[in-house]
Amino acid sequence: MRSIWNGSISFGLVTIPVKTYSATERTSSVSFMRIHEKDGAPIQYRKMCELDGKEVPNEEVGKGYQPPGDDTVVPVTDDELSRLPVPAGKTLTILSFVDPSEIDPLQMDKAYYLGPNGASAAKPYALLREALEHHRKVALGKVAMRGRESLAMLRAHDGAIVMHQLLWPDQVRPAPDVVPEKVKLRENEMALAETLMDSLGELDPAELHDDYREAVEELAAAKLEGEEPAAPAPSASDARVIDLTAALEKSVRAARSGRGEGAESASVTPIRGRTAARKTAEKKPAAGKPAAKDGAKKSTARTAPKKTAGTTAKSARKTTERSTAGKAAAGKATAKKATAKKTAAGKPRAKKSG
Numbered sequence: 439m440r441s442i443w444n445g446s447i448s449f450g451l452v453t454i455p456v457k458t459y460s461a462t463e464r465t466s467s468v469s470f471m472r473i474h475e476k477d478g479a480p481i482q483y484r485k486m487c488e489l490d491g492k493e494v495p496n497e498e499v500g501k502g503y504q505p506p507g508d509d510t511v512v513p514v515t516d517d518e519l520s521r522l523p524v525p526a527g528k529t530l531t532i533l534s535f536v537d538p539s540e541i542d543p544l545q546m547d548k549a550y551y552l553g554p555n556g557a558s559a560a561k562p563y564a565l566l567r568e569a570l571e572h573h574r575k576v577a578l579g580k581v582a583m584r585g586r587e588s589l590a591m592l593r594a595h596d597g598a599i600v601m602h603q604l605l606w607p608d609q610v611r612p613a614p615d616v617v618p619e620k621v622k623l624r625e626n627e628m629a630l631a632e633t634l635m636d637s638l639g640e641l642d643p644a645e646l647h648d649d650y651r652e653a654v655e656e657l658a659a660a661k662l663e664g665e666e667p668a669a670p671a672p673s674a675s676d677a678r679v680i681d682l683t684a685a686l687e688k689s690v691r692a693a694r695s696g697r698g699e700g701a702e703s704a705s706v707t708p709i710r711g712r713t714a715a716r717k718t719a720e721k722k723p724a725a726g727k728p729a730a731k732d733g734a735k736k737s738t739a740r741t742a743p744k745k746t747a748g749t750t751a752k753s754a755r756k757t758t759e760r761s762t763a764g765k766a767a768a769g770k771a772t773a774k775k776a777t778a779k780k781t782a783a784g785k786p787r788a789k790k791s792g
Contacts, residue, residue, distance in 0.1 A: 443583055444555060445528040447566065454562045455555035461600060462549055468651045530581040530590055538576050541591055544610045547603040563599065570594040630686035637693040
């Protein structure tokens, strides 16, 4: 790995020479070049001078600074920039040690690995790394890289020290225009949302990959072979949200099913409308069946599922026998009458004579 910047970390009176290495890689991401659709030739970009309309070679390209609110461009040379009194210089000066939660993730910019530069830097480097990890803190300071001063955060990671360039606080835009108005949420919706969060389980970083890049590579390979690109599979997702509670319940079942859990463990008890559904079931008897009398009426309507006529009669008989056990002879007579009526209901009716 090639070093891209050499400097030092100032930690009190301790100076640690370090080398900087890029910690991220962007070349693996998908990138396209512009071509002429007529013949497929690449399109070139040329540096043109707006004043004389001529192409400018790279050795004649310089820097210019345009003050805010002014159309004037002031030429600035690299020699002038190198003589500026930048406090940080090539030294990362640690200003304080803070809790990681105090750093806004929106400020995170480019990340670099820092390594010791020379044998004498190994011990103070290891000391700072262990102190950061043991104390569970991050170091906050300033650094000047490539002619620009920026905030920097140091943290211990995988046996090394990682430096994150941070944006200045005034570079982070506020978000008042995107925040929705006050929304009232119900307790069952919050409970289902938290259940869904727990049901998704842990994430294995080894399973993360760029599906889009793989699809582009397959597309390019198919076109090189003269084959017709495969049609994409239809998406089963639906972005419409009709009932938030129902959508959350369905999401929980899908998440648990994806983890290999059974249907019983994946079920979610409906919260809304449960009482109303129970009352409706108690009031309406099963279709095509005579309503049972007295206490047997409510018991049968609540517990009897949809079955065949013979199975329903047997289930009703057992329920009636249990509900009337230990009662007087009058209760037994009532049960026999109910059983006789259900038995008669299973027989075909005789046709009426003219």
